[in-house]
Amino acid sequence: xxxxxxxxxxxxxxxxxxxxxxxxxxxxxxxxxxxxxxxxxxxxxxxxxxxxxxxxxxxxxxxxxxxxxxxxxxxxxxxxxxxxxxxxxxxxxxxxxxxxxxxxxxxxxxxxxxxxxxxxxxxxxxxxxxxxxxxxxxxxxxxxxxxxxxxxxxxxxxxxxxxxxxxxxxxxxxxxxxxxxxxxxxxxxxxxxxxxxxxxxxxxxxxxxxxxxxxxxxxxxxxxxxxxxxxxxxxxxxxxxxxxxxxxxxxxxxxxxxxxxxxxxxxxxxxxxxxxxxxxxxxxxxxx
Numbered sequence: 001x002x003x004x005x006x007x008x009x010x011x012x013x014x015x016x017x018x019x020x021x022x023x024x025x026x027x028x029x030x031x032x033x034x035x036x037x038x039x040x041x042x043x044x045x046x047x048x049x050x051x052x053x054x055x056x057x058x059x060x061x062x063x064x065x066x067x068x069x070x071x072x073x074x075x076x077x078x079x080x081x082x083x084x085x086x087x088x089x090x091x092x093x094x095x096x097x098x099x100x101x102x103x104x105x106x107x108x109x110x111x112x113x114x115x116x117x118x119x120x121x122x123x124x125x126x127x128x129x130x131x132x133x134x135x136x137x138x139x140x141x142x143x144x145x146x147x148x149x150x151x152x153x154x155x156x157x158x159x160x161x162x163x164x165x166x167x168x169x170x171x172x173x174x175x176x177x178x179x180x181x182x183x184x185x186x187x188x189x190x191x192x193x194x195x196x197x198x199x200x201x202x203x204x205x206x207x208x209x210x211x212x213x214x215x216x217x218x219x220x221x222x223x224x225x226x227x228x229x230x231x232x233x234x235x236x237x238x239x240x241x242x243x244x245x246x247x248x249x250x251x252x253x254x255x256x257x258x259x260x261x262x263x264x265x266x267x268x269x270x271x272x273x274x275x276x277x278x279x280x281x282x283x284x285x286x287x288x
Contacts, residue, residue: 014062014086016114017139019130036137038157041079042207042216045069048097048253049210052076053164055157056083057136064135066155066164067091067209068100070267076100077107086135089114090263091166091209092152093121093181095256099267113266116144119151122266127153140164145195147174147188149181154196162205169196169206169223171214177242178252181260185242189235197224 036059043052048069054076056063063083067090068076085108088101093115101113101123114133117126127133129144133155140155145168155164167175168191177183202221230241253259262268 013134014084014136015134016125016127017132017134019128019132038138038159039063043072043076043079044211045072045097047071049212050094050097051207051209051211051216052100053207054080054083055135055138055140057138060084060136062086062136062138064089064133064140065104067094067166068104070098070100070103070262073100073103073107076104085111087112087114087125087133089133089155090119090121090123091154091164091168092116092149093119093260093263095178095181095252095260095263096210098259098262102265102267102269116142116151116153118144118146119149121151121264124266129153132158143195145169145191146182147177147184147186147191149178149183150187151182152191156200160201160204162207163196163200163220164207164209165196166209168192170208170210170212171206171216171218171223173223173227174242175209185239186235188242189238192227193231193235193238196220197227 036057039056039058041054043054050067050069052068053066054063061083063080063085064087065076065080065085068088088104088111090099090101105111105113112124114125114127115121115123117128127142129142131142132139139158141158143154143156145152145154145165148167152166152168154166154168174188174192177185177188197220200220202219202224204220206218206220206223231238
């Protein structure tokens with residue numbers, strides 16, 4: 001697929017521009033360039049403490065929803081009534097709730113689900129580091145930030161003003177490491193410092209994937225300042241700090257395996273738990 005970056009930027013459109021494709025601009029966020037106004041709603045699920053995000057181009061009304069929750073699909077349909085919902089995106093394979101992607105696709109014609117290729121989960125579209133998801137005249141840029149799980153993706157707004165970090169970075173520190181889902185303290189440290197803290201301006205707004213009482217937003221500068229003192233002399237010191245935090249299993253509900261199984265199937269309502277456990281074990285070598 002060949003894409004004329006200038007033409008699509010002028011006309012708008014709905015598509016995914018992969019970093020390896022010809023025509024990918026490979027530019028920094030368009031901070032100094034005029035962008036049509038962006039609409040955003042932060043949506044909350046009380047049971048899982050999940051924060052979902054509805055983002056749309058106010059010029060074309062094309063929209064995406066990030067980390068929808070199945071139990072909140074009715075709400076999401078109401079708040080997106082006057083929008084053209086194009087992509088339902090998961091930042092990773094969730095275990096604390098069932099994704100609303102499949103349920104939304106049954107209600108919204110043409111809606112396509114999106115997830116990281118590294119997640120090994122089912123979806124209509126797969127993305128990798130540097131890919132762009134375009135909706136109207138706006139887009140978000142995928143940043144691979146593994147650590148919480150192996151397939152975590154963060155998303156930077158095209159104007160560089162905010163980054164949606166899923167469970168990689170919450171308010172007051174990183175999310176837990178879920179080793180059974182390919183999570184790694186080493187990978188999480190690398191994602192935090194090399195992909196987020198050392199790359200994005202301190203003023204960048206962080207929009208996390210959960211609110212556990214710490215707040216709804218933070219900034220890259222604030223979170224960096226909180227975590228740098230734990231860095232010590234080497235990355236090994238920080239890995240020790242991450243591993244000393246609450247066990248990731250305590251973070252998960254009792255039905256985590258069921259949620260994982262559904263989400264490996266794009267938010268399915270039925271699943272084969274045994275086969276999906278085996279699939280997870282084969283991928284990361286955790287089940288004999």
